[in-house]
Amino acid sequence: MGRQPCCDKVGLKKGPWTAEEDMKLINFILTNGQCCWRAVPKLAGLLRCGKSCRLRWTNYLRPDLKRGILSEDEEKMVIDLHAKLGNRWSKIASHLPGRTDNEIKNQWNTHIKKNLKKMGIDPITHKPLSNANEQTQTQPDQQTHQPFEKQHQQQSLPINKDPKYESDSNHNKESETSTESSTIIDAIEEDKTVTPLFDSMEIIMNEFCIDEVPMIESNKILVPYTPSTSTSTTSSSSSNSTNFIEDFLLQDFELSHMHNGNENNNSSMALWDEDFMRSWDLLIKDDDSRKEVFDCSLSQYPRIVVDSESWDYGLF
DNA sequence: AAAGAATACAACCGCCGCTTC
DNA sequence: AGAAGCGGCGGTTGTATTCTT
Numbered sequence: 001m002g003r004q005p006c007c008d009k010v011g012l013k014k015g016p017w018t019a020e021e022d023m024k025l026i027n028f029i030l031t032n033g034q035c036c037w038r039a040v041p042k043l044a045g046l047l048r049c050g051k052s053c054r055l056r057w058t059n060y061l062r063p064d065l066k067r068g069i070l071s072e073d074e075e076k077m078v079i080d081l082h083a084k085l086g087n088r089w090s091k092i093a094s095h096l097p098g099r100t101d102n103e104i105k106n107q108w109n110t111h112i113k114k115n116l117k118k119m120g121i122d123p124i125t126h127k128p129l130s131n132a133n134e135q136t137q138t139q140p141d142q143q144t145h146q147p148f149e150k151q152h153q154q155q156s157l158p159i160n161k162d163p164k165y166e167s168d169s170n171h172n173k174e175s176e177t178s179t180e181s182s183t184i185i186d187a188i189e190e191d192k193t194v195t196p197l198f199d200s201m202e203i204i205m206n207e208f209c210i211d212e213v214p215m216i217e218s219n220k221i222l223v224p225y226t227p228s229t230s231t232s233t234t235s236s237s238s239s240n241s242t243n244f245i246e247d248f249l250l251q252d253f254e255l256s257h258m259h260n261g262n263e264n265n266n267s268s269m270a271l272w273d274e275d276f277m278r279s280w281d282l283l284i285k286d287d288d289s290r291k292e293v294f295d296c297s298l299s300q301y302p303r304i305v306v307d308s309e310s311w312d313y314g315l316f
Numbered sequence: 317a318a319a320g321a322a323t324a325c326a327a328c329c330g331c332c333g334c335t336t337c
Numbered sequence: 338a339g340a341a342g343c344g345g346c347g348g349t350t351g352t353a354t355t356c357t358t
Contacts, residue, residue: 016326038343055327090346106325
C-alpha cells in the first residue's frame, strides 16, 4: 500500500550544508532539472533527505532568488499582505518575486514586527496596540499620532510628499474622533480611507495593493543587457575568465532580453543576479576540482531561454 | 579585549492536503 | 476505500555574527 518512504533517515546528514553539498545539488538540478525530490539525494550523491534538498534549493540555491534585506517597498508589501493574509508566508512570498517564504518569515519576525510595535501597531492584528499596552510602553501612542514625516524619519520609512497624502492627513485630523474600531484589513478590503489611528499604516498601505502587483513570469525575467564587448556589472564582480556561469548564461538571457525588446531595462530583476553569480563564483573558485565538475555539467547543458513552464517543471 | 546579550537567518520539525498505490 | 508517501507550509530552534557593556 502507498508509496515507499521518502527516506529512512538513518545515516542522513543534518545541519548546515557544505559548499560541496551545494555543488552537488546545483550540479544535479542544472543537469536534470527539478524532479522527484525523493530521488534527488540518491542521484546527486547526497546524504540528505529529499525534503532537505528541496528546502536548500528553494530557499537558498535557486538562481532567481534575491538576497539581502527587503527593500522599503518590499517591506511595505509584506505588511500590506500580512494584514490581508496573516501568516501565510508562501502566499505573501508569491507576490514578491525572488523572495522565499522563509526569508519573509524571518524578516517579519526580526525586523518588521519590531518596527510595527515601535509604531504602536499590533503586528498580529494590525490594529493599534491596546491602551493598556500603550500606557506601559514608552509613549507609543504619541508616536503613533505624530505627523507622518516625523514618524517616518524615526522609523526610516519613506515619506510620501504627494499632496494627496497631505489632504488625507488633513482629512484624518478632521475625523480624528470618528470610529477607530475599524481595522486596517477592513479598510483595505472595503477600499476605505484608513482612520487616523492608522496614520502610519496608511502611508504603508497607500502605495500597495496586492491586486496591483504584477506577477512576474519567469519568461519575462530579465537581466541587465550587457553586450559581450563591454564590462557588465556581473563581470565586474567576477572579472576573471573563470566565471563560467556568466559565460554560460548571459547569452541565453540576452536572447530573452531581445525577445522582450527592451535593451535598457536595467531595473528588472535578474534571474542570475550579481550576488548569486558572485556566490557561485566564490563557491567554485575555492576548489578547482569542483570547477571541473561544474564546467563539465554546464558544458553538457544546452543554451536555453528559461520560460515559466520549463522552470516550473524542471525541464529547462 | 573579553564576556554576555541581542540579532539574523539557515535549517529542522511536524502537520496538512493531495496523490498514489 | 483507505493507508501511506510526497510536497508544501508555518512554527520553532540552533548557531553564527554583531552589538553592547
